[in-house]
Amino acid sequence: MSVLGASLLGESVAFTVWAPRCRSVELVLEGVRPQPLTAREPGLFRVTIARLPEGTRYRYRLDGARHRPDPASRWQPEGVHGPSVVVDPRRFVWTDQEFRGRDFADLVFYEVHVGTFTPAGTFEAIIPYLPALSDLGITALQLMPIAEFPGSRDWGYDGVDLFAPQSTYGGPRGLRRLVDACHARGVSVFLDVVYNHLGPEGNYLAEFGPYFTDRVTTPWGPAVNYDGEGSAGVRRHVVENGRVWVNEFHIDGFRLDAVHAIHDTSPVHILTEFAQAVREEAARSGRRVHLVAESHDNDRRLVLPVAQGGLGLDAVWSDDFHHALHQRLTGETLGYYGDFAGEQHLTRALAEGFAYQGEESTYWRCRRGTPSADLGGERFLIYLQNHDQVGNRPQGERLGALVPFEAAKLAAGLMFAAPAVPLLFMGEEYGDTATFQFFTSFLDPPVAEAVGRGRADDLSRFGWTRPVPDPNAPNTFVSSRLNHQLARATRHRALRDYYARWLALRRTHPALGARDKALARAACKDSMLVLERAAQAGGEVRVVANLGSAPRDFTPSAKWRLLLDSADAQFGGPGKVPLLAPYQLLLYEVEP
Structure with missing residues (x-):
């Protein structure tokens, strides 16, 4: 089976695209007559061009009219509307041959938004901070979505070119350098990937094939077609995307965004197929890869083995721990926080993973959750802060801005003491005071306006009444940038020392290192x-x-x-x- 996108074959390049909605597909190169692609498998077009150098820009012409970037482009240096570029992954010299990955239970996650972590906002600009993160006890860097999105400012959930690392972050070479540097320090790299929808601008996939369905909806746009007519090609696109991240970029794991919004009634669920494929890809080079699902359903099936009727993933994000502890310390009762008033939710989340295990939820207006006490603690990833819980507040305040300093330390202690896998949000360890707001940089004004209105409506439905910053305004992004200099100040340094002490105890004390919730x-x-x-x-x-x-x-x-x-x-x-x-x-x- 051909690899999607532009693949190097010796001195030639094979261009392969799935486009069942097109009668003809032509390869358009600068200064060269368009080359027709030949239909091979149903809907699959291919052409091989000899002596084509790396860096060649190209587009596809669909039905003799529309010029579009490659749906499996590896690099979009001119953005989502620009030409794609041929990239030779063999040119990068990896030095991480000794790194095989880590046991999931031993991971300590650190969630990073590449654009706001440093003033430069690039993959390579993160590298100088790796020694400090490693010394702290971080063993997994989790990058918020990096698939090419419009402009230079976005959380990443508006990505449209799933195979192309964001150009303003440094593109494919910058990502490879970051991953290689992480592996040199024994730090795994996880990608946050979005397979429930694609962004609204620069999304040309529907012109190529039946990527989307109107049978179900998502809050963010058309749902991806995983089980309808023509879905085999859609599934292949997503599965191959995972293989490319593992093979060409040495990625160690994935956070699967909002899997409750992925609808699939196929005999083999797309998440199971994806997990099996990326694990096979990693095993070819003696490595391992882990998969973590985000879901608000508290569904144990996500982590049960396939043989037991589950989807076979490694772990789930457990919002319940955050919600229960946040509610107890802040007293907030808006939205889903109202479901967590009462200390019993916190103690259950601490000891069992999920607080809601089938009980009625006032916020969701239904029974929520499944039993979790028998699942290992390594199946649950918990946090005090993450991009959602901070960024989905109108002003993007961090926990440290909402509770006393001593309460913030108490919260961290409970997170580290719990029989679960912890995640820190960038800057949390030293108490960064920067807000983390919702920001975008859409180039299409109507899209930007619609997203801004939708954002305000979402927060209003939650119960927030405070004004919402304009997501597309540059200052909304700038105000979310970390101030690493704070880590040197006395109180901030003391907080970091506290985090470091806890992480050291988790590594050295058997009771804190265990993930056995039965004890x-x-x-x-x-x-x-x-x-x-x-x-x-x-x-x-x-x-x-x-x-x-x-x-x-x-x-x-x-x-x-x-x-x-x-x-x-x-x-x-x-x-x-x-x-x-x-x-x-x-x-x-x-x-x-």
């Missing part, structure tokens, strides 16, 4: 939360946390040895206090 217990009464953790091989810890704003009486057992105190002066706290201070968290080792 985890959580209880809360009168704002006093106690989390018990243990390991099969031995080792036991207790976490005691004051979730309230008033001090509490507390006397530890004589067999408990203090490992960490969030109120310690070295972590920017008030120091030793006679009572359990507001938002103080204590970690003890239980001695035999």
Whole structure:
């Protein structure tokens, strides 16, 4: 089967495109007469051109009229409307042959938006920060979507060229350099990929084939056709996209965006087919790849083995932990936060993964979730902040802007103590004060206006009443850029030290390193939360946390040895206090 896009074959280039809606497809090169592509398999057109150098720009002419970029283009240096470029992946010299990936349970994720992480906003500009992230204890860099999108400012969920790394980020060479540098430090690289919809501008796929369906809808645009007429070619496009990321870019894993919006009634679900394909691709070079699903359904089937009726993915994002802890610390009850009033949601999320396991949800107006207590803790990825939970607030405030400093540390301690896989949002570890707002850079004014209106409507339905910044305004993007200099300031440095201490304990203490939820217990009464953790091989810890704003009486057992105190002066706290201070968290080792 031919590889989609422009593939190097010795000194020749094979151009392959799936275009069943076209009667004819021609290859248009600069200064050369258009070359017709020959129909091979149904809807699949191909032509091979000899002695064509890397860097050659090209387009396809559809039915003798419309000039369009390649749906499987590897590089769009002039943007989503410009020509595609031939890229030779063999030209890059990789140095990561010794890196084979990590066990998923050992990962500590760090979510990054490439454009706002540094002033340069490129893949390569991230590289100088890798030593500090590695020293902190980060083992997986998760990049927000990088498929080519309109302009230079976007979260990435408006991408339209799935195979092309964003040109303003540095394109394919910049991405390869970043991945190679990460692997040199033992850091995996995950991509956030969007297979439930494509962006509204520069999306020419429907002119080539039946990529979309009107049988179902998504909040962001037409749904992708995974099970209707002509869907075999659509599925191939997505599966091959995953193979290319693994093969040509050495990607170690994927975050699958909003899989609840992927509709597929096929005998083999597209997510299962995708997972099997990318794992096979990685295995060819002795590597492994992991897949994490985002879903608001709390659906255990996502991580169950295929033999047990599941989809066979590795883990799910667990919003419930965030929602329950955020609600408890901020008191917010708008939108879905209203479902999480009450400490029982937090203790259940801590010990079992999902807080909602089939109970009625007021916000969703239905029963939500499935049982999760029997699933391993490595099946759940939890967080205090991420692009959605920060960026989908009208002003994009981070948790540190909403709660006291001591409460932010308490929250981090509970995340790291939980039997789950943690994710940090960029800048969280030192308490960056920059907001993270929703931003775009659509070139088509009607599209920009429609997206802005839709954004305001979404937030209004949630219950927010504050004004919403214009997503397409450049300053909305600029105000979301990190200020790494803050990490040197006293309190910010203390917070980073606190994060580093927790991550070191997770690596070295067997009870904190275990992901066995069967040995985890959580209880809360009168704002006093106690989390018990243990390991099969031995080792036991207790976490005691004051979730309230008033001090509490507390006397530890004589067999408990203090490992960490969030109120310690070295972590920017008030120091030793006679009572359990507001938002103080204590970690003890239980001695035999």
